[in-house]
Amino acid sequence: MKRYKLLFIVFVFIFIMLILFGVFLFITKQNKREYNHYYGQINVQFFGRILEQKTVSRLGRDRTVICIKLNYSNIDSIRILDEKHFLRIEKNMASMVIAPEYSNLDSISFNVNNNGMVEYFICGKLLSKHPLSLSLSYSYLNINDLENCFPL
Numbered sequence: 001m002k003r004y005k006l007l008f009i010v011f012v013f014i015f016i017m018l019i020l021f022g023v024f025l026f027i028t029k030q031n032k033r034e035y036n037h038y039y040g041q042i043n044v045q046f047f048g049r050i051l052e053q054k055t056v057s058r059l060g061r062d063r064t065v066i067c068i069k070l071n072y073s074n075i076d077s078i079r080i081l082d083e084k085h086f087l088r089i090e091k092n093m094a095s096m097v098i099a100p101e102y103s104n105l106d107s108i109s110f111n112v113n114n115n116g117m118v119e120y121f122i123c124g125k126l127l128s129k130h131p132l133s134l135s136l137s138y139s140y141l142n143i144n145d146l147e148n149c150f151p152l
Contacts, residue, residue, distance in 0.1 A: 044087065046073035046094055047109040054148060055100060064103045067149035068094040072112075088150070095149040102128065 048070040056063050070092045080087045088095045098105075102120050109119040111132055120128045
């Protein structure tokens with residue numbers, strides 16, 4: 001009898017874990033759809049060389065603000081800054097925020113040919129490729145952290 005109780009508890013535990021994993025996958029997929037829909041609507045595409053990088057530390061979190069000299073952009077000027085997204089393009093320059101582990105990049109490609117990807121390069125070689133996303137919890141950043149790429 002004790003053996004059946006233990007077996008039942010193990011099965012219930014596994015069942016609950018599978019449900020939680022399914023919910024996690026569903027939420028992740030919804031977030032990806034939201035980003036793809038958002039960037040599909042504004043159709044931002046660019047690539048260029050990274051000129052400057054600055055690490056911003058606030059509330060115990062580090063992010064790297066990068067300044068990009070654009071070789072190509074399908075948009076002359078755009079500013080997206082809210083609690084989920086950050087991107088600024090102006091005067092053949094772009095600025096965006098990346099995670100610190102990518103701080104040694106030399107160039108970046110963002111949604112070129114509407115491929116839905118951000119590609120990071122070092123010495124002309126692809127380092128990493130990710131689905132579109134500009135969300136790294138920017139709510140702790142302020143606009144002054146992001147203006148260095150755009151002199152008056």
